Amino acid sequence: MKSSHYHRKGFGLKDEVEPELIRAYESDLITEIKENGNCLERNGIFIKLADSFGFCWGVDRAVSMAYETRRHFPEKKIWITNEIIHNPLVNSHLKEMDVQFVEVDENGNKNLEGITDGDVVIVPAFGASVEEMELLQEKGCEIVDTTCPWVSRVWNRVVKYARSDFTAIIHGKYNHEETIATASRAQTYLIVENLAESRWVCDYILKGGDREEFLRRFEKATSSGFDPDIHLVRVGIANQTTMLKGETELIGKLFEKTMLSKYGPKVIDEHFFSPGDTICDATQERQDAMLLLVEDPLDLMIVIGGFNSSNTGHLKEIAEAKGIPAYHIDGARCIVSGEEILHLENSDADKHKQIPVVKRGWLPQGTDRKIRIGITAGASTPNQVVADVIEHILALKAEAQA
Ligand code: SF4
Missing domain, CATH: 3.40.50.11270 (Rossmann fold)
Structure with a gap:
């Protein structure tokens, strides 16, 4: 084998790259808004930033x-x-x-x-x-x-499950890099994306069902040779670090209840293991801040993050659950005009997919009252990108008023 070298830390050049990083990703406007209690009012628009957003x-x-x-x-x-x-x-x-x-x-x-x-x-x-x-x-x-050490923490958990012959039930997206990396460390695994899929699996555990249908349904989300009649007898819960915390908790409880019903409390430790969720603290802080922000009276919510960013998508779900029109965009380029916005929507053709779609009428028009917009950003979004979006919205409104 050729010799490789492994670097787990930087190269002692942090001070050298710092000014470059600040120039590229920080923003004076965001600093100003933070100093003003996360609020900005201009051109008939009131912007409220979440208490916690952006780079983790x-x-x-x-x-x-x-x-x-x-x-x-x-x-x-x-x-x-x-x-x-x-x-x-x-x-x-x-x-x-x-x-x-x-x-x-x-x-x-x-x-x-x-x-x-x-x-x-x-x-x-x-x-x-x-x-x-x-x-x-x-x-x-x-x-x-x-x-990220938070990701390594999840890996440690699934390795522990493998040593004890437990199947890792991973709450995550089967094609997300983090979940692929986590699953590769498990002996046997099943990836469930949400509560609905978990309910389906738990029904199978309790009542049995069509084994072939199970294998078809989770074809891309199970370890090689997975057999639902053999590998769902001892299960442990893990999750992608950026899932919706509330949903992860419900999934953990659902599997616990299912295994309790099937095997009884005396031997539950032989069939179920979950030492708490593995949502990272940054994801949790951003979700908590979002839960607070959606209590404000908002006309709409802009959630900024890469279109393949899982944690950004979950922030949007929090606003939608509250009935607030919410748009997941990846930057100012998505705000096409005061009439049109390019944002992610669920695909009708594939329930696992979201696709960019142009939506009309996103910004309320022809009103004299202030428009209240909540803004947050996923853990991989620099402040500079958030500032660009805000400036773009303000400029659109200024144009409309001119
Ligand atoms: S969101 Fe940030 S802190 Fe959380 S696991 Fe990912 S990189 Fe780490």
Whole structure:
């Protein structure tokens, strides 16, 4: 095997890259709004920012490590296995720094063929699968691993389940990089995306059902050789760190109740294990802030984050559950005009998919009263992107008033 090197920390260049990161991703406007109690009133619009939004600690660290890596290896070919985080601005800056992005298909399969001996490979904040790490080591790469410690914590849990012969029930999206990486560490796993899927599985556990239908339904979301009649006898719960906390809790309780009904309280420890959720603190803070924000009287909510950002999508769900019109956009480019906005909507053709759609009439028009807009952003969205969106909305309104 060729020799690879593994870097889990930066290269001591944090102070050098810091000014560059501030220039690229921070914003004076956001600082001003924060100093004003997260509020801004201008041009007949009242903007209320969530108490907690945008870059989390893990993303900050991953982006900073990527910048340090470029400086530390100025001559080497550098790759990122997919994206460092789910944000188009950050990814475009890295491309400008001549960092190559590994292609990924819609099932999460990566094409690592272009990577050769001695190349530098940055593993993103959501981590990489066991197979991928082994392949990179075999290729003799310099591996810069920015996996967030919150993600490693989930991996530790599923490894523990595997040692005790428990199937990991992972609340997550089967094709999300983090969940793919987590599942690769489990011996047997089943990925459930939401409460409805969990109910279906729990019904199967209690009443049995059509085994073939089960396998068809969870074809992409189970470990190889998974048999629902064998592998749902001992289950432990884990989750993607960025899922909706409330839903993860309900799923944990549902499986616990199911195993209690089936096996009784005396032997429950042999059939069910869940030492609490593994939602990360940044996700929780952003969801809590959103729950608070939607208590305000808002006309609409703008949620900013990459279109493949899971935690951003869940923030939008909180506003929708409250009946507030909410738009998940990835930046100012999505605000086409005061009439049209490009945002993510559920696909009719595939329940697992959301697609960008132009929606008309998103901004209330022809009213003399103030329009109240709530704004938040997922953990991979820089302040600069949030500021651009706010400036764009204010400019549209100013134009309409002129
Ligand atoms: S969202 Fe959570 S798990 Fe993901 S990088 Fe940020 S802190 Fe880490």
